[in-house]
Amino acid sequence: MSKLILSAGAAFVALISVGPADAGSTQIGVPLLVPGSAGLVTNHFSARCYNAQRFERGPGERAERATSVQRVVERPTTYRGRPAVLMVTSATASPPWVDSMLVYRDGLAPILETYRGAADAMRFEYDGAHVRFTNTTRDSAPVVKEHRYQSSVFSFQQLDAVIRSLPLHSGYAALLPLYSEGDDSVEVDTVRVVSRGADGVWKIRFADPAIVATVGVDEKTRAQVAYSHTFRTSGPSWKVGTVWRQAYSACAER
Secondary structure, X not given: OOOOOOOOOOOOOOOEOOOHHHOOOOOOOOOEOOOOOOOOOOOOOOOEEEEEEEEEEXXXXXXXXXXXXXXXXXXXXXXXXXXXXXXXXXXXXOOOEEEEEEEEOOOOOEEEEEEEOOOEEEEEEXXXXXXXXXXXXXXXXXXXXXXXXXXXXXXXXXXHHHHHOOOOOOOOEEEEEEEEOOOOEEEEEEEEEEEEOOOOEEEEEEEOOOEEEEEEEEOOOOOEEXXXXXXXXXXXXXXXXXXXXXXXXXXXXX
């Protein structure tokens, strides 16, 4: 799983979990959305900084408790002469970590991701269907793995950016081929645009084998303004019935 908060989901429609040989599989009637797709709306990216505060409510509990906070900074940039977006996510809680993700703006094809924690560092290089993963732990030589899938893949770490860039039409649905950094594997998950609220916020559902998530995206700014998820009953017993929610606030870029 990715270390970003929005890193797992559960089925609201039938799901497919895949390995390298099956990454091109699709559900009948639901298209596969891949990096570089012209259908993604990406002209909304601008310099911004926000905090994502996570809250958790356990099974049978009425009150939720604040847990972790992540800071996200987005910066428009260029890479090899093309518009790109740098997304830096960090957490200062113990243990602290920072993840930097570079993607092309148009189509959101991932380019490079680096993660640094207290005891390890990871580097992910993306080139269409090819992913090169380098893992370095303290006092150990780097371990390099390379994968080639049947289709280009998104990174889990950029998932919120993909969801914010979907066509905002009720009923729009797609399968997302997502490379999970923590699992070093690809799965194909589902996303569906549900409806637009009177406040101009679109409800979007994302699902993978662990949770079902509901995301709120503002129509004008394309900012993610709401997020919550519940765990599938087929998941770990200690998570069943637990609800996670995120609240967002602006921050000043350091």
